[in-house]
Amino acid sequence: MTVTDIVEMSKTKVEVCVDDEIRFALYKSELNKFGIRKDSVLSRETYDTIMGEVLLKRAKLRCMNLLKSRDYTAHQLAAKLRQGRYPEEIIDAAVAYMISCGYVDDMRYARSYIGSACQSKSRRQIERELIRKGVSAEQIRQAYEECMADEPIAEEEELIRKLLDKKHFDRHSATGKECQKMVAYLYRRGFGLDRIYRAIGRDLDMY
Numbered sequence: 001m002t003v004t005d006i007v008e009m010s011k012t013k014v015e016v017c018v019d020d021e022i023r024f025a026l027y028k029s030e031l032n033k034f035g036i037r038k039d040s041v042l043s044r045e046t047y048d049t050i051m052g053e054v055l056l057k058r059a060k061l062r063c064m065n066l067l068k069s070r071d072y073t074a075h076q077l078a079a080k081l082r083q084g085r086y087p088e089e090i091i092d093a094a095v096a097y098m099i100s101c102g103y104v105d106d107m108r109y110a111r112s113y114i115g116s117a118c119q120s121k122s123r124r125q126i127e128r129e130l131i132r133k134g135v136s137a138e139q140i141r142q143a144y145e146e147c148m149a150d151e152p153i154a155e156e157e158e159l160i161r162k163l164l165d166k167k168h169f170d171r172h173s174a175t176g177k178e179c180q181k182m183v184a185y186l187y188r189r190g191f192g193l194d195r196i197y198r199a200i201g202r203d204l205d206m207y
Contacts, residue, residue: 001042006031015085018042024055025085051090059086059094067098073106074099075134110135110143118147120163122156125190160191160199171201 005017009025016036017023031037034046059081066072066080074095081091098104110130117126123144130140164171169182179200186196 001044001047003036003038003040003042006038022087023085024087055086055090056093059090060097063094063098067103071109071112072104073109073134074104077104106135107139107143110139111147114143114147122159122190128190156191157195157199160186160195164199
């Protein structure tokens with residue numbers, strides 16, 4: 001294995017490239033510790049030590065520090081580690097460890113998210129946001145079933161009415177322009193147009 005490049009990231013850290021494909025971040029002091037310099041040969045033993053005894057421990061600690069402030073999905077946690085220039089094998093191992101310890105649970109995350117968001121967002125919007133966070137469609141479906149078993153989730157038209165009240169929207173006195181603006185707002189939140197128009201008391205062909 002050959003160190004093909006060393007790129008400065010900050011005053012204290014660099015990104016090391018091995019064989020033009022494997023990349024990982026180290027502190028500058030660790031370059032001297034492991035005898036790493038550009039074009040030098042990196043032994044398998046040294047490489048394994050860096051991966052297992054330095055980067056994996058560091059990645060796990062990074063995950064723990066992130067999880068102190070809020071929950072993350074496995075996908076979100078992996079993305080955070082990529083920002084720190086950890087190699088994929090370390091990311092996979094660190095996230096798998098968090099999952100095995102119960103610190104990361106996408107189903108738990110989905111249930112919690114649905115429970116807090118279902119009072120103001122449509123199911124479509126919630127599903128879209130959870131998928132973006134890395135939760136699978138099957139996990140979302142299961143999470144919804146469990147949430148509904150625990151406590152019924154409000155119907156979409158009821159949610160729309162709550163949002164209209166929150167926005168102080170009076171469907172009887174609202175102008176056409178105000179209605180159009182409200183329709184656009186609700187549509188962006190994932191509600192179906194047929195439900196929106198029923199809730200504001202206007203016909204689709206009016207717009």
